[in-house]
Amino acid sequence: MSTNSIVEKPELLLQASTAVKKSALWQWAALGAILLGSFGHLLIKLGVTGGAHNIGGESLVARIGHYFLQPAALAGLAIYGAGTLLWIYAVSQRNISFLYPLTALTYVTVALGGKFMFGETISAERWLGIGVVMIGVAMLQFSAKEDRS
Amino acid sequence: MNPLTALWLSIVLGACAQIFLKRGVGHQQLAGGAHSYLTLVRSGWVWAWGICFLFATGLWMVAISTMQVSYAFPLLSVGYLVVAVLSIVFLKERVPASRWVAIAVIAVGVALIFRSQ
Numbered sequence: 490m491s492t493n494s495i496v497e498k499p500e501l502l503l504q505a506s507t508a509v510k511k512s513a514l515w516q517w518a519a520l521g522a523i524l525l526g527s528f529g530h531l532l533i534k535l536g537v538t539g540g541a542h543n544i545g546g547e548s549l550v551a552r553i554g555h556y557f558l559q560p561a562a563l564a565g566l567a568i569y570g571a572g573t574l575l576w577i578y579a580v581s582q583r584n585i586s587f588l589y590p591l592t593a594l595t596y597v598t599v600a601l602g603g604k605f606m607f608g609e610t611i612s613a614e615r616w617l618g619i620g621v622v623m624i625g626v627a628m629l630q631f632s633a634k635e636d637r638s
Numbered sequence: 639m640n641p642l643t644a645l646w647l648s649i650v651l652g653a654c655a656q657i658f659l660k661r662g663v664g665h666q667q668l669a670g671g672a673h674s675y676l677t678l679v680r681s682g683w684v685w686a687w688g689i690c691f692l693f694a695t696g697l698w699m700v701a702i703s704t705m706q707v708s709y710a711f712p713l714l715s716v717g718y719l720v721v722a723v724l725s726i727v728f729l730k731e732r733v734p735a736s737r738w739v740a741i742a743v744i745a746v747g748v749a750l751i752f753r754s755q
Contacts, residue, residue, distance in 0.1 A: 553696030618750030
């Protein structure tokens, strides 16, 4: 049917495979950004959670400074930063209006991390709320075209 | 500090950080290269962003040190509403109706999560 069949024009196959490779890269970058971003938050939680270093009497600034020095929290911040770099790459390859709704996935990955890393019980109501927030975040993009600055 | 207070404070500070950043970079010509980046570093707005961002992150740590992350993290999306309000007041931005609808949907989700504690 097609006049551009791969049998007639084998170079099309090469073009197609290059296109797949190119598309795969930004897809992996976007996925990596979401996973690293979520994992970053979970590591921060790991670093600051637990009783051993939760000193209630200290001043707020001292407490925050103490948290910033926790190895897992520092690793979490670094991984979060690495995710941001991947995100910047993905954004450079595809329109933000297409990519932005994907960030809503972070709410699911972080919640799953809470469940499996920290044994949090997530009620049906909370899952529903998370789902509604995700829809809302994805909807933000519908208004993006109305922006002029 | 009450973890929920820390969370709300973190959200407001994080939103303020975004407004400061926009004020700082809004009228910069970044195409200018190294020179304009230097201008950014000298900008008080950009420093205000950095300091707010740092404290917002610190307060976020205080919040999740005792809260469930599956509860606290989606609540951060209140920030979309706060940024929209601040951008109208301080940046004179116009928020289209479709965005308010999206923010209202987010608010419904946040209310559901808030109740799930």
